[in-house]
Amino acid sequence: MTAPNLWEVLDRACNTGPVMTMKDFDMKVFHTTTRLVKEHDIRYDPRTPVSSDDGLADEAWNAGLELFIEVGSYCINSGRLIRFDDTEIREGLRELRGEASVGEGGERRQLTLRGVEDKKPPTIVCGGVIESNFPEGENFVKLYQSIAQEPLIDGFYVGPPLQSSEGRVVRSGTPLETHSGRSMATWVREAVRRAGRPGLHFISACTPAIANVAAADPVDGLRRSDGIVATIMPELKTDYENLNKVTFSHDYGCVKHIYNGGMIGGWAGGPEGALVVAIANAVMAIMVYKIGIGSSYNALGYLRASAPNYSAFVTRPCVWGSSIGSQALSRNTKIINTCVAMTNAGPGTEMQLQEITSAQCAAIPCGREGVSQGARRFKVKPLLGSGLENQFWGELAYALAGIKRDLASMIAEEMLSRYEGKITRDSDGGPPGYTFDEIYDLKTLTPRKQFIDMQIKMKAELEDMGISFRY
Amino acid sequence: MTGEGEVLNRLRDAVLKYDSEAAVEAANEAIALKIDPVKAIEEGLAKGLREIGDKFEEGELYLPHLIMGADAMEAAIHVLEGHMSKDLLESTSSGAVVIGTVEGDIHDLGLRIVASMLRANGFKVYDLGFNTKTLAFIQKAKDVNADIIAVSSLMTTTMPFMKDLIEALEASGLRDKYSVMIGGGPVSERWAKEIGASAYGRDASEAVRVAKELMAKKRRGTK
Numbered sequence: 001m002t003a004p005n006l007w008e009v010l011d012r013a014c015n016t017g018p019v020m021t022m023k024d025f026d027m028k029v030f031h032t033t034t035r036l037v038k039e040h041d042i043r044y045d046p047r048t049p050v051s052s053d054d055g056l057a058d059e060a061w062n063a064g065l066e067l068f069i070e071v072g073s074y075c076i077n078s079g080r081l082i083r084f085d086d087t088e089i090r091e092g093l094r095e096l097r098g099e100a101s102v103g104e105g106g107e108r109r110q111l112t113l114r115g116v117e118d119k120k121p122p123t124i125v126c127g128g129v130i131e132s133n134f135p136e137g138e139n140f141v142k143l144y145q146s147i148a149q150e151p152l153i154d155g156f157y158v159g160p161p162l163q164s165s166e167g168r169v170v171r172s173g174t175p176l177e178t179h180s181g182r183s184m185a186t187w188v189r190e191a192v193r194r195a196g197r198p199g200l201h202f203i204s205a206c207t208p209a210i211a212n213v214a215a216a217d218p219v220d221g222l223r224r225s226d227g228i229v230a231t232i233m234p235e236l237k238t239d240y241e242n243l244n245k246v247t248f249s250h251d252y253g254c255v256k257h258i259y260n261g262g263m264i265g266g267w268a269g270g271p272e273g274a275l276v277v278a279i280a281n282a283v284m285a286i287m288v289y290k291i292g293i294g295s296s297y298n299a300l301g302y303l304r305a306s307a308p309n310y311s312a313f314v315t316r317p318c319v320w321g322s323s324i325g326s327q328a329l330s331r332n333t334k335i336i337n338t339c340v341a342m343t344n345a346g347p348g349t350e351m352q353l354q355e356i357t358s359a360q361c362a363a364i365p366c367g368r369e370g371v372s373q374g375a376r377r378f379k380v381k382p383l384l385g386s387g388l389e390n391q392f393w394g395e396l397a398y399a400l401a402g403i404k405r406d407l408a409s410m411i412a413e414e415m416l417s418r419y420e421g422k423i424t425r426d427s428d429g430g431p432p433g434y435t436f437d438e439i440y441d442l443k444t445l446t447p448r449k450q451f452i453d454m455q456i457k458m459k460a461e462l463e464d465m466g467i468s469f470r471y
Numbered sequence: 472m473t474g475e476g477e478v479l480n481r482l483r484d485a486v487l488k489y490d491s492e493a494a495v496e497a498a499n500e501a502i503a504l505k506i507d508p509v510k511a512i513e514e515g516l517a518k519g520l521r522e523i524g525d526k527f528e529e530g531e532l533y534l535p536h537l538i539m540g541a542d543a544m545e546a547a548i549h550v551l552e553g554h555m556s557k558d559l560l561e562s563t564s565s566g567a568v569v570i571g572t573v574e575g576d577i578h579d580l581g582l583r584i585v586a587s588m589l590r591a592n593g594f595k596v597y598d599l600g601f602n603t604k605t606l607a608f609i610q611k612a613k614d615v616n617a618d619i620i621a622v623s624s625l626m627t628t629t630m631p632f633m634k635d636l637i638e639a640l641e642a643s644g645l646r647d648k649y650s651v652m653i654g655g656g657p658v659s660e661r662w663a664k665e666i667g668a669s670a671y672g673r674d675a676s677e678a679v680r681v682a683k684e685l686m687a688k689k690r691r692g693t694k
Contacts, residue, residue, distance in 0.1 A: 170628050269535065
């Protein structure tokens with residue numbers, strides 16, 4: 001017996017799944033999650049940002065699995081439930097091989113499983129920036145060249161698309177975005193060629209499926225060793241755009257990169273519920289997006305959606321949930337799971353480095369296979385993002401491999417204490433940071449001294465706290 | 472015999488307990504006791520929903536609580552409104568808001584939070600959901616005689632649809648009829664000014680404050 005294949009899943013999503021209103025589904029997720037949090041005695045502990053409790057991780061896993069078995073997932077276009085029975089889900093979990101490969105030639109990377117507190121280095125360091133609001137053309141190429149020239153970077157995330165294409169404003173879902181998807185892939189190939197790494201992997205994150213499809217080109221565009229990002233919408237939902245991306249990736253044979261998380265304050269409820277939903281979302285990635293088929297990996301992100309402070313990421317409850325979610329998946333599945341840091345501060349700031357550190361403390365020592373999508377600032381300002389924070393992203397991921405969770409928690413606590421008070425409505429989440437041309441000399445594509453010094457200082461402080469940088 | 476104060480408390484408590492049946496029962500009792508329906512709404516039901524909103528602001532309650540509280544309140548209002556004139560019913564509203572996420576954008580969580588917080592603060596909210604076409608906002612605003620059109624965008628590539636809305640209102644001679652407030656992750660005060668929106672709300676509580684200011688301006692005739 002095997003798990004339902006993609007065609008059966010699509011049949012349930014489009015044709016045969018039971019119909020339900022979205023509100024009823026959302027409320028069912030909330031009520032079921034609330035009940036499971038109680039039944040499994042999952043309690044948020046703000047004093048321990050990185051949990052060392054194996055039992056809690058296993059309870060969270062069981063709760064997430066039960067949630068998915070009970071409520072399934074929801075297709076917002078058809079209004080249909082996509083549900084699986086217990087046996088099908090067990091078969092789906094057995095499909096996972098615990099490995100994936102990305103990139104080509106000298107840049108081919110094999111992603112394999114890591115355990116909690118594993119000394120093995122991260123098996124992928126994916127960088128990138130997101131919503132960077134870069135102009136089309138040369139500076140876009142230089143941005144990705146600055147990332148690709150970092151030796152620890154094994155790939156990067158690209159998208160959502162540029163604000164302009166051929167000098168015209170790009171709107172989501174319009175033909176100019178389709179063209180933009182193709183243009184971006186071409187420029188990325190040029191960037192990695194200039195960096196001397198033509199086989200480097202990237203993941204395309206255009207919102208409409210067709211813009212990713214347009215980028216597919218085994219030579220000059222999105223190759224089969226590259227990936228397409230499909231998202232699980234909060235909570236446990238999908239739509240035809242994301243299913244189109246999964247279906248195209250399946251047919252074309254490229255990497256599927258599934259992004260998901262649990263949103264605190266939304267349909268999941270509080271931090272405990274968001275943790276349980278995040279795990280259920282990962283099960284959905286296995287069952288609906290078929291992450292076990294082909295070469296694919298998961299990115300378990302974390303969002304904070306509501307008051308009291310500000311809509312923010314990498315907050316204390318986010319770090320806590322991420323640390324347990326990482327361990328729950330590492331201990332109980334063979335899913336390749338990576339980390340994302342959506343920082344509140346922008347590039348070139350100490351706060352962004354602190355946020356990256358907190359996010360990775362909840363990931364690398366907690367059994368994630370690597371890091372992906374890089375660091376990003378949620379609030380958009382033109383030209384935000386550079387290779388330099390990607391360098392730190394990679395160096396830190398290696399440095400954190402092998403450390404104990406208690407130490408990771410101590411470091412995360414120190415970092416959180418430095419920045420969490422700065423995540424306020426008045427600060428718009430934190431400092432916006434510096435633009436690419438402020439951080440880099442664009443003629444030589446080298447970072448400026450003040451920003452390099454900031455990273456050196458940060459690394460020295462982290463070494464004083466007990467971690468060793470190999471790079 | 473049940474007194475007015477007790478019924479008002481039961482209306483408030485029913486909302487706080489997300490209990491639509493109890494809210495309907497208390498509303499029927501309010502009618503039987505000839506309690507002013509406006510008072511029943513403002514000093515009973517709305518009080519409960521505001522308490523939920525305050526707890527949401529403090530991070531103690533979450534979006535589903537706002538929605539369940541609003542559902543209980545709606546159920547009771549449905550009973551009360553049968554005993555109110557249209558004008559009286561409108562007098563209990565802080566204003567009518569048509570809300571949605573712009574075309575091409577499927578993010579809806581922030582939208583639901585803002586919609587719920589507006590409801591908790593006495594606004595009559597018409598939620599068009601995500602991926603809403605520009606003309607649908609305008610048509611709904613016309614249909615319900617809205618005061619405010621509130622739109623969100625969570626992606627840089629859907630922000631231009633906000634500009635479309637302003638242009639479409641101007642082209643149809645309706646720009647002065649409706650206030651337009653905008654919000655969402657990449658949206659800023661600067662963008663609001665650039666496209667000629669009436670106001671920008673950074674988050675749900677600011678959206679409520681801004682909506683109240685827009686209504687105050689409208690009532691003063693200084694829009």
